[in-house]
Amino acid sequence: MLVGTDPTRLLSFATMSDDDAAIFPQHGSSPADVLAKLESMRVGDLDWRSGRAFSLVYNPGDDDHEHLLEQVATMFQHENALNPLVYPSLLTMELDLVAMAAELFGTASNAGSISSGGTESIFLAVQVARDHARQERGVDEPVLVTAITAHPAFAKAAHYLDVEHRFVPVSDDGRLDTDALAATVDGRTGLVVASAPCYPYGVIDDVPTIAAIAAEHGSLCHVDACLGGWLLPWFERIGEPVPPWDFRVEGVTSISADVHKYGYTFKGLSTIMYRTRELVKLQQFWYDSWPGGLYASGTTAGTRPAPPIAGAWAAIHHLGVEGYLAKAEQVRDAGRAFVDGIAGIDRLRITHPSDIPVFEFTAPDGSIQAIADGMDRRGWHLDRQQGGLHLMLSPAHLAVADRFIADLADAVAEAPVGDGDPGELHGTYGGIV
Numbered sequence: 001m002l003v004g005t006d007p008t009r010l011l012s013f014a015t016m017s018d019d020d021a022a023i024f025p026q027h028g029s030s031p032a033d034v035l036a037k038l039e040s041m042r043v044g045d046l047d048w049r050s051g052r053a054f055s056l057v058y059n060p061g062d063d064d065h066e067h068l069l070e071q072v073a074t075m076f077q078h079e080n081a082l083n084p085l086v087y088p089s090l091l092t093m094e095l096d097l098v099a100m101a102a103e104l105f106g107t108a109s110n111a112g113s114i115s116s117g118g119t120e121s122i123f124l125a126v127q128v129a130r131d132h133a134r135q136e137r138g139v140d141e142p143v144l145v146t147a148i149t150a151h152p153a154f155a156k157a158a159h160y161l162d163v164e165h166r167f168v169p170v171s172d173d174g175r176l177d178t179d180a181l182a183a184t185v186d187g188r189t190g191l192v193v194a195s196a197p198c199y200p201y202g203v204i205d206d207v208p209t210i211a212a213i214a215a216e217h218g219s220l221c222h223v224d225a226c227l228g229g230w231l232l233p234w235f236e237r238i239g240e241p242v243p244p245w246d247f248r249v250e251g252v253t254s255i256s257a258d259v260h261k262y263g264y265t266f267k268g269l270s271t272i273m274y275r276t277r278e279l280v281k282l283q284q285f286w287y288d289s290w291p292g293g294l295y296a297s298g299t300t301a302g303t304r305p306a307p308p309i310a311g312a313w314a315a316i317h318h319l320g321v322e323g324y325l326a327k328a329e330q331v332r333d334a335g336r337a338f339v340d341g342i343a344g345i346d347r348l349r350i351t352h353p354s355d356i357p358v359f360e361f362t363a364p365d366g367s368i369q370a371i372a373d374g375m376d377r378r379g380w381h382l383d384r385q386q387g388g389l390h391l392m393l394s395p396a397h398l399a400v401a402d403r404f405i406a407d408l409a410d411a412v413a414e415a416p417v418g419d420g421d422p423g424e425l426h427g428t429y430g431g432i433v
């Protein structure tokens with residue numbers, strides 16, 4: 001298993017400039033020239049507005065919403081949330097965001113914070129668990145236990161924070177294998193992770209059983225709802241079957257959930273919530289020996305950009321409960337259209353029926369590679385996973401569902417039947433420049 005740095009695999013990109021001159025510009029350019037240059041540079045970028053991409057951007061499909069967020073980002077462009085005490089507006093919005101997340105995830109404790117994204121929320125949860133094990137239980141070298149489907153941010157956090165990481169397999173349904181978990185967790189376990197849902201298959205782990213196993217050994221239990229946290233509460237209210245996953249489950253001690261996914265704000269806003277105030281205190285950092293004055297910070301960053309805070313607050317106030325319920329219905333309907341369409345194509349199979357419209361499908365006859373290429377040629381950007389192609393649906397996908405299924409049927413018809421070996425696709429989720 002590769003964890004950490006592997007210099008042999010580093011990707012390298014040529015610089016954009018093809019002359020040999022120094023890269024740093026000698027002369028300034030007019031705003032119009034800079035904008036024109038940027039416009040020409042981005043022609044090759046992923047076109048998410050078309051609805052033909054299925055990751056990286058969660059598109060509410062709503063021009064007023066997008067325009068509002070642009071205005072808010074400009075309004076708060078230069079403010080710095082490093083010291084919210086001099087920006088009462090940011091302080092209010094930050095406290096509101098934490099309180100709204102607490103309400104949404106079923107805890108009265110109001111203990112948590114906002115962060116820059118899912119990876120930072122996960123780092124904080126792992127750090128809190130490590131220090132909780134050391135300070136409260138006398139376990140000096142606590143262990144992190146996750147399923148193999150848990151987001152790589154956990155492996156990264158374990159690597160950076162020098163915490164041992166043990167993996168457990170998943171069952172046939174793609175959910176963490178709780179028997180394997182029970183055999184792995186012991187007195188040294190500091191944190192057990194459940195996903196709600198996991199990214200590759202969109203299935204929610206058995207949170208009540210996982211939290212009970214953790215609690216039995218005195219371990220904390222984190223639910224990674226980075227993907228589902230801002231969708232599942234609305235799914236539950238529109239009557240979709242949602243397995244228990246939040247603070248209403250006994251033994252769940254922290255939850256990460258990204259507002260910049262199904263909360264429909266732009267990048268840079270996640271929430272990390274705890275069951276108790278004692279836990280959130282472990283992530284706060286105080287330093288009083290600096291000539292610059294007392295330094296206090298609640299998360300990893302020092303200087304924090306204000307636009308994500310104002311953007312998230314604005315998105316939530318623009319949509320309200322009613323707006324989120326309407327968006328949830330669109331996501332549900334998009335999911336049904338895609339799932340039914342794929343089920344109607346003989347040679348395709350969804351690998352693990354999912355809890356939200358995020359899932360993987362493949363062609364058991366071994367032709368998925370050719371089908372993937374056929375979809376690329378038709379202008380769709382499907383992510384390739386080890387086990388097949390990945391779909392993650394936003395409200396904007398409802399409008400393209402019929403076209404997608406028609407193109408998929410064509411791509412399947414055109415792909416020669418494979419040799420019966422499903423094989424592995426090779427996908428890339430992140431990148432290094």
Ligand SMILES: *Cc1c(COP(=O)(O)O)cnc(C)c1O
Pocket residue numbers: 117118119120151153195197198199224225226227258
């Ligand atoms: C998006 C996501 C994360 C966080 O990843 P980032 O790259 O930091 O946004 C964590 N877990 C799951 C399940 C996710 O989908």
